[in-house]
Amino acid sequence: MQKLNLPSYTFKLKSxxxxxxxxxxxxxxxxxxTPEEWVRQHFVQWLIQEKNYPVSLxxxxxxxxxxxxxxxxxxxxxxxxxxxxxxxxxxxxxxKITQDTFDQIARYNLKLNADYLIVTNGLQHFFCMLDKEKxxxxxxxxxxxxx
Numbered sequence: 730m731q732k733l734n735l736p737s738y739t740f741k742l743k744s745x746x747x748x749x750x751x752x753x754x755x756x757x758x759x760x761x762x763t764p765e766e767w768v769r770q771h772f773v774q775w776l777i778q779e780k781n782y783p784v785s786l787x788x789x790x791x792x793x794x795x796x797x798x799x800x801x802x803x804x805x806x807x808x809x810x811x812x813x814x815x816x817x818x819x820x821x822x823x824x825k826i827t828q829d830t831f832d833q834i835a836r837y838n839l840k841l842n843a844d845y846l847i848v849t850n851g852l853q854h855f856f857c858m859l860d861k862e863k864x865x866x867x868x869x870x871x872x873x874x875x876x
Contacts (some may be wrong), residue, residue, distance in 0.1 A: 730767045731822050733851035738774040755789050764821030768851035769803055772819060782806055782875040786814075793840050802837050813841040815872065820850040831855075835866075845872055 741752035743759060750759035751770055760766055769789070776782045786809070790801040804817035818834040820826060826848055834846050838859070846857045846866065857866040 730762065731764070731851070733768065733771050733822065734853070735771045735775050735851060736779065738771060738778070740770060753789065755784060755787060764823065765803075765819055768821065768849060769819045771851060772817060772847075772849055773804060776804070776806065776817075780872065780874045786875075793837060795836055795840055800837065802841070805841065805843070813843040815845040815847060816841060816843045817847040817849065820848070822851045824850050826850055826853055826855065845869075847872065 741759075742762065743750050743752075745759075749762040751762040751766060752758070753760050753770065755773065773787060773789070776787065777784060786807045788802075788805045788807070790803065791805045793800045793802060802816055803819040804815075805813050806815040806817070808814040816834055816837055818830060818837075820830065830848050831846075834848055838846060842859075844859055846859070848855045848857075856869040856872050858869055860867050
């Protein structure tokens with residue numbers, strides 16, 4: 730898999746029926762190792778190991794219903810009071826991050842009302858904070874560490 734613009738982490742990999750699988754510590758099962766899953770697993774580890782977010786507050790592929798369509802968020806980090814704090818949208822490294830990507834995560838946030846949005850393809854990371862008064866997003870250099 731491609732080297733990402735994130736620290737290197739150790740993952741459990743195995744082969745099954747000519748497919749490589751990666752162990753997801755949060756879901757407690759092996760997942761097919763796609764380029765997007767590679768980014769998601771690295772980003773989850775970055776959140777845990779570098780930003781100190783507790784595993785217990787992180788959900789992967791949380792289902793939402795938007796306009797009667799079932800959607801899944803890549804990563805949601807909850808605040809200790811249970812409300813969604815951060816939504817992360819992961820793309821494969823070869824996927825360019827475009828306005829469509831931001832529109833997608835903004836639609837998810839209409840439902841979840843998180844404080845921060847992150848879009849990443851593993852190479853580029855965009856961090857935004859919701860300014861609820863002005864109803865706009867402010868781009869940030871990084872997200873805060875868990876406190």
